[in-house]
Amino acid sequence: MNRNNFNIKNMQQHIDTYDFNGKKAIVRVDFNVPIQDGKITDDTRIRGALPTLKLILEKGGSLIIMSHMGKPKGKVKPELSLSQIVDAVSEKLGVPVKFAPDCQKADELAAALKPGEALLLENLRFYPEEEGKPVGIDKEDPAYEAAKKAMKASQKEFAKKLASYADCWVMDAFGTAHRKHASTAVIADYFTPENRMLGLLMEKEVKAVNNVLSDIKRPFIAIMGGSKVSSKIGIIENLLGKVDKLILCGGMTYTFSKAHGGEIGESIVEMDKLDVALSVEAKAKENGVELIMAPDAVVTNGLDFGTMSLKPGAGVQVASARAIPAGFEGVDAGPEAQKLFADAIKGCKTILWNGPAGVFECDEFCAGSKAIGDAIAAATAEGAFSLIGGGDSVACCTKFGLTDKVSYISTGGGALLEAIEGKVLPGIAAVEG
Secondary structure: OOOOOOOHHHOOOOOOOOOOOOOEEEEEOOOOOOEEOOEEOOOHHHHHHHHHHHHHHHOOOEEEEEOOOOOOOOOOOHHHOHHHHHHHHHHHHOOOEEEEOOHHHOHHHHHOOOOOOEEEEOOHHHOHHHHOOOOOOOOOOOOHHHHHHHHHHHHHHHHHHHHOOOOEEEEOOHHHOOOOOOOOOHHHHHOOHHHEEEOHHHHHHHHHHHHHHOOOOOOEEEEEOOOOOOOOHHHHHHHOOOOOEEEEOOOOHHHHHHHOOOEEOOOOOOHHHHHHHHHHHHHHHHOOOEEEEOOEEEEEOOEEOOOOEEOOOOOEEEEEOOEEOOOOEEEEEOHHHHHHHHHHHOOOOEEEEEOOOOOOOOHHHOHHHHHHHHHHHHHHHOOOEEEEOOHHHHHHHHHOOOOOOOOEEOOOHHHHHHHHOOOOOHHHHHHHO
């Protein structure tokens, strides 16, 4: 598989041409939805999977739906049971959805499914075999490697069991495509290439990534935010060979300021990554990439990160990004930076945004992120392709009412970042074969 391009055309099977009539399809979706007091507070992920699920039913197939929820780490946790979402899925899918309380004992329920019917399996991650990691043993334990080998064998058996329920497998969970789990990759070994395929949501995600990484319309700008250089270095280095402009914002930029001898007060910094920051700047210059960072910052000496609010008597001011007063920390891009970012985005034809410019959760410090979002929306209205990924950037778009004003919002944070970084995603590689 091309490390920077997912070639859907070369896949042996496509969901829109597959004959589902009279067949059972086991579909990996991402129903990892937030639940409070037994109620779903955001059903975006369920709605995202509906086109695939409804298409299979319309074509005369039956559904075996599988997903994870939360991080139970191989243990049964009732508060993470998918039984809580059966009614919501039934309502949105338009058919009564049956429930299998044990993924490994769903033979009879699966076999009884008639065309047009659907079955939801229990949380896959109640089973350690799904993730393929030994439970209850430390990596330092001498017995760990043997336990890991045994678990990998068990993972194959778990995947084989899941596969036995159906005639074909559909991968439609981009958010977990970067994990080689039983349901996202290993299961592919038990279906022929003609009987495994991507779902409609996955195809949209893949095409969006390809638009950014392969079918580039220039100028191409990427906006990378976040608190640490270390968590984004692979992505940044990969982008330096592709973009025309790169905006770095958020907490990571104080490491760059410090690398140049700047005063950053109490701002977040990675002292062991100063050389990395300078290396990024050198590579950008070498590749002819315009590297843009905030010249000024909004700083405070009284932000309560627990409540995302200012403490009584807290001071807020604008300072040079390289001359932040002692006792203060940078929490947002300053007014000069906001204009600089907006001007850089204007006129670009391909835009990638991952990571906010500051502590956007706090209304006093969201102006930098909003300036970026508004500029992206304006460029999109002028014909640019804009891809937004990562939980915080998506949350920014929601907060600022921009979800319908950008080209595509990815459902996969980690998967999108690994795709951008140039890594092979197991959930896609498994379908491609």
